[in-house]
Amino acid sequence: MIAGVNRFLVPRFPAVNERARTVEAVAAGVSAAGASALARTARAGTGVAVDGLRVRFGAREVVHGVTVGFHAHRVTALIGPTGCGKTTVLRALNRLHDGRPGVHISGSVRIGDEEVYDPRADVRDLRRRIGMLFQRPNPFPLSIRENIALAARIHGLWSRQDAAERTEAILREVGLWEAVRDRLGQAPFLLSGGQQQLLCLARALAVEPDVLLLDEPTSSLDPGTTARIEELISALRDKMTIIIVTHNLQQARRVADEVCLLLDGEVVEQAPADRFFQAPADERSRAYVDGRVG
Amino acid sequence: MRTSLRGARDAIFWTLCAGALLLVVAPALAIIGSLLQQAWPVLTLHLLTTTTAVDGLQNALLGTLVLCVGILVLAGPIGIAAGVYLAEFGPPARSSWLRLGSETLAGIPSIVVGYVAYLVLDEELHWGYSLLAGILALSAIVLPYIVKTTEVALRQVPTTLREGAAALGLPRHTTLRRVLLPPAIPGIASGLVVALAISVGETAPLLYTVGFSDNNPTPYLFQHPLGYLTYVVFLNATLPTRQEHQVAAAAGVMIVLILIVLIAAGRLIARRAARHAARMAN
Ligand SMILES: Nc1ncnc2c1ncn2[C@@H]1O[C@H](COP(=O)(O)OP(=O)(O)OP(=O)(O)O)[C@@H](O)[C@H]1O
Ligand SMILES: [Mg+2]
Secondary structure, rough: OOHHHHHHHHHOOOOOHHHHHHHHHHHHOOHHHHHHHHHHHHHHOOOOEEEEEHHHHHHHEEEEEEEEOOOOOEEEEEEEEOOHHHHHHHHOOOOOOOOOOOOEEEEEEEOOEEEEEOOOOHHHHHHHHHEOOOOOOOOOOOOOOHHHHHHHHHHHOOOOOOOHHHHHHHHHOOOOOOHHHHOOOOHHHHOOOHHHHHHHHHHHHOHHHHHHHHEOOOOOOOOOHHHHHHHHHHHHHHOOOEEEOOOOHHHHHHHEEEEEEEEEEEEEEEEEHHHHHHOOHHHHHHHOOOOOOO | OOOHHHHHHHHHHHHHHHHHHHHHHHHHHHHHHHHHHHHHOOOHHHHHOOOOOOOOHHHHHHHHHHHHHHHHHHHHHHHHHHHHHOOOOHHHHHHHHHHHHHHHHHHHHHHHHHHHHHHHHHOOOOOOOOOHHHHHHHHHHHHHHHHHHHHHHHHHOOOOHHHHHHHHOOOHHHHHHHHHHHHHHHHHHHHHHHHHHHHHHHOOOHHHOOOOOOOOOOOOOOOOOOOHHHHHHHHHHHOOOOHHHHHHHHHHHHHHHHHHHHHHHHHHHHHHHHHHHHHHHH
């Protein structure tokens, strides 16, 4: 299944293979030439650096100075007990708290070399570059076709001529094409919950984001669609930086390269997934993994 | 013993329910029935082909319809725009002032609105008896309903849709037009239906502002009075002949008919809205 997805991805993104190889070479600890190649391609791969992020709702601070790096072409799982601030952190990354009365944010969020909270930042373009999938599917009250093409057309990525072709490509990529090919003009509300979530993923991918934020994307889905989305996450890593919030530690083990544990609005530990699960550095991480917290 | 007691209690309960229903339905039926009975002898095509100058209602019916169109054209867009602003764009402090203003307007008796419109528009601005003055006065009365229903309809659209649109970097006007308005349209339309129903039934604000005319509506906005159905009911009831009373009743029948059409339209829209909501909830 993963192979199937990759086979489809590769021809459309010729840079992917090369980039992936470079990343592997550096990870294996090789030459300076390799490192500079990484620096070259690192511009294409956009990491996210969060520094001293604080979020306050009215008088109540919920996120207390979070500093964490989300590496390009890695899947980072953001885990922690309910109410610890995972969603709040995630929504700070694409400025989704903007305009909410009583929300105060300080600290820095950088995507690539751009400051997200720079007052001169183009918020709409930032949000295009940072895709988001929500806990519950939220398709628009438009046809399936328009759900996918609307934002891509608005951002000028798709033209009227190639919209149909690219819609099909995206739907094939998420594995929804066969199910919806005969009803592209219909409302999406008759699709199953899982299909709707895949549609929302397709909608997010259509605007070619560099970063993908996933907030418990499978918590309301059946095991089949969950597996499907996990496969896609693994495949998409070649194209983008992925941050997934999950309560499901098994899922974090399956898809994550990195794990970041959040407790009460503070980062307890960030580590490569293997190490985090086998030998967590912090006692609180061990307690959480063992199910003694949260 | 116990079952028969419960049976008796059920019987009493259902009797009371039926009684209550009767209390609500009976007056409506009585009114329609007596209107029909009164109007029966004059309910002919003649009513539609002659004006009140003779013994028909053509000018009054057309005038009422012209007023409805005026409300749709003027109060509709303004009310919807204000509701959209309150729901989507207004900063909370400013919105609450606007809301207060709108709710106050809704509380002002229509005769007062009519009198003020008369003083300002007909007298001060020398519009004379004027169609536009009537439409403005009626608009002031129905606007709060359109504003409120629009705001409520938009607020009922799930926040997750707004966030989904924001997360894609969609501009706010696109979000409004493509994502938020479609599911809100049934609610907005039902607000318009209520506004029209009120317009058809109002008399007081029109007495002062558009006066009355025995002629068919003219294309002039100023200096020309206009006929409308409620006036005929109001005036003919005070006239001496039996035939004039029958025409008054016929005008009442026409008002009721228009209301029934409007209510049916509202029902249709509400049913579509419910179906839409069911699909949204999935
Ligand atoms: N808009 C808001 N206004 C006030 N408080 C909020 C708001 N959003 C979140 N909070 C509070 O912030 C804290 C963190 O919430 P958040 O949704 O980020 O937690 P979470 O880690 O995502 O939890 P879960 O795993 O249950 O989704 C909670 O105590 C919550 O009550
Ligand atoms: Mg959450």
